[in-house]
Amino acid sequence: MASVPLSSPSQEELEEEEEEFEVTKEGEEVNQETGGGSGATKEAAARGSGRFAADYVSLGVREPVYEVIEVRSNGRMSTKKISRRQLLKSSGLRLRDTRSVDPSLWLMNSMPSLLVREQAILLNLGSLRAIAMYARVLIFNYNSPGGKAFLGLLLSRLNPRNINGGPAMPFQLEVVEAALLSRIQRLEQRLMKIEPHVATLLEVLPNRLTADVLEQLRLSKQALVELGSRAGDLKQMLIDLLDDPHEIRRICIMGRNCTLDRLSDIVECTVPLEKQIAEEEEEEIEMLLENYLQRCESCHGQAERLLNSAREMEDSISVNLSSRRLEVSRVELLLQVGTFCVAIGALIAGIFGMNLKSYLETNAWAFWVTTGGIVVGAVAGFFVVYSYLRARKIL
Numbered sequence: 001m002a003s004v005p006l007s008s009p010s011q012e013e014l015e016e017e018e019e020e021f022e023v024t025k026e027g028e029e030v031n032q033e034t035g036g037g038s039g040a041t042k043e044a045a046a047r048g049s050g051r052f053a054a055d056y057v058s059l060g061v062r063e064p065v066y067e068v069i070e071v072r073s074n075g076r077m078s079t080k081k082i083s084r085r086q087l088l089k090s091s092g093l094r095l096r097d098t099r100s101v102d103p104s105l106w107l108m109n110s111m112p113s114l115l116v117r118e119q120a121i122l123l124n125l126g127s128l129r130a131i132a133m134y135a136r137v138l139i140f141n142y143n144s145p146g147g148k149a150f151l152g153l154l155l156s157r158l159n160p161r162n163i164n165g166g167p168a169m170p171f172q173l174e175v176v177e178a179a180l181l182s183r184i185q186r187l188e189q190r191l192m193k194i195e196p197h198v199a200t201l202l203e204v205l206p207n208r209l210t211a212d213v214l215e216q217l218r219l220s221k222q223a224l225v226e227l228g229s230r231a232g233d234l235k236q237m238l239i240d241l242l243d244d245p246h247e248i249r250r251i252c253i254m255g256r257n258c259t260l261d262r263l264s265d266i267v268e269c270t271v272p273l274e275k276q277i278a279e280e281e282e283e284e285i286e287m288l289l290e291n292y293l294q295r296c297e298s299c300h301g302q303a304e305r306l307l308n309s310a311r312e313m314e315d316s317i318s319v320n321l322s323s324r325r326l327e328v329s330r331v332e333l334l335l336q337v338g339t340f341c342v343a344i345g346a347l348i349a350g351i352f353g354m355n356l357k358s359y360l361e362t363n364a365w366a367f368w369v370t371t372g373g374i375v376v377g378a379v380a381g382f383f384v385v386y387s388y389l390r391a392r393k394i395l
Contacts, residue, residue, distance in 0.1 A: 063085060065082070065084075066140060067079070068138045068142070069138070069139045070137070070138055070139075071136065075158040075159060087131075087138075091120045091138075093119075093120055097122060098122075100122050101123070114237060117250075120132065123176070125179055125180070126186075128144070128146035128147055128150050129141055129147075132172045134255035136171075137175045150179055150182040150183075153178045153181060154178040157174055157177075157178055169284075170281065172254055173281070176251070176288075177288060184295050187230060187296070187299050188299055190227055194224060194227065195302070198306050201216055201217050201220060201310075201313075202310070205313055205317065206320075209317065209320070220310060221310045221311070221314070225307060228303040228304055231299045234296050235296045235300055238289055238292060241289060242286065248286065248289075251285060253269075256269060256274045256277075330395055333394070333395065337382060338382055340385070341378040341381040341382045341385070348373075348374050348377075
């Protein structure tokens with residue numbers, strides 16, 4: 001598929017970038033090359049670029065510099081450092097667009113997202129942050145697990161020996177598919193690692209209620225909650241993307257001399273063949289997203305089932321422990337009743353042990369009568385209290 005040069009930015013877009021304090025010097029350069037654009041547009045672009053640069057100087061803020069890996073459509077890879085101004089200039093993005101892929105804002109942008117702009121697609125899938133353009137992709141945090149998995153998968157897909165003679169997909173679609181595939185594969189691998197461990201715990205737990213096994217169950221449950229949350233967020237992102245055909249059409253016309261009407265949502269191309277290719281790619285993208293949505297739903301559903309099994313086992317353990325605590329409480333109550341009855345007998349023995357004359361110590365039978373009375377009274381008192389507790393269903 002022959003590449004078509006990108007159209008120059010319009011005057012309206014340049015004015016919007018000026019309001020956002022972004023770089024619009026690119027518009028001035030493109031207008032000079034193509035001979036288009038008015039003098040007012042050039043002055044607006046120059047003012048926007050000057051104000052953007054002056055803001056950093058006046059505020060004393062150092063302009064961020066990103067270290068990225070650039071992969072081109074021919075598979076060539078290079079590491080480079082690029083400032084935010086250069087990034088905005090080369091990708092045609094606005095300043096607010098870079099928030100979703102800025103590594104320094106990873107705490108604020110933890111939700112997965114796939115943002116489609118006129119000249120670029122911004123990917124935020126876990127630890128993978130990338131900007132895909134018509135002929136190249138910039139990968140942030142390339143040393144992260146997500147970045148390494150995506151980079152290896154993308155390079156293997158761009159290898160001519162792996163194409164198998166079939167028609168090559170547009171580069172931006174290759175990037176999107178590699179990103180989704182690497183993310184879902186990582187979720188599936190984590191699920192395959194957790195699933196047998198949880199199954200083993202579910203078999204062992206009814207018979208082995210030890211602190212070590214319970215701690216392993218807690219950690220497994222925590223991992224399943226995290227896995228289910230990530231799979232659910234990715235599933236919701238794919239559902240939102242499939243429900244928005246406008247975004248899919250924007251992906252299809254990227255790099256082509258085509259326009260998309262915002263009101264009628266109709267694609268218009270200068271070359272009829274490009275419109276036909278864009279419509280075919282739209283169906284292909286929908287099938288691609290549906291496929292990964294099904295895999296994501298399967299992963300999310302399996303994680304939820306394992307999590308429900310772990311929760312049911314946890315509830316069963318709680319019931320079992322409550323039953324054991326109840327048995328212990330019953331034994332403790334019986335011991336307390338027996339101790340109370342014996343204490344009453346000890347009280348009587350203590351009374352007779354005082355050094356006061358009662359005239360009973362002169363009789364030999366008084367000892368046996370007192371001892372027998374204490375024993376019989378303690379046993380009778382125990383059974384009376386026991387019967388009362390059984391009648392009240394306390395025991």
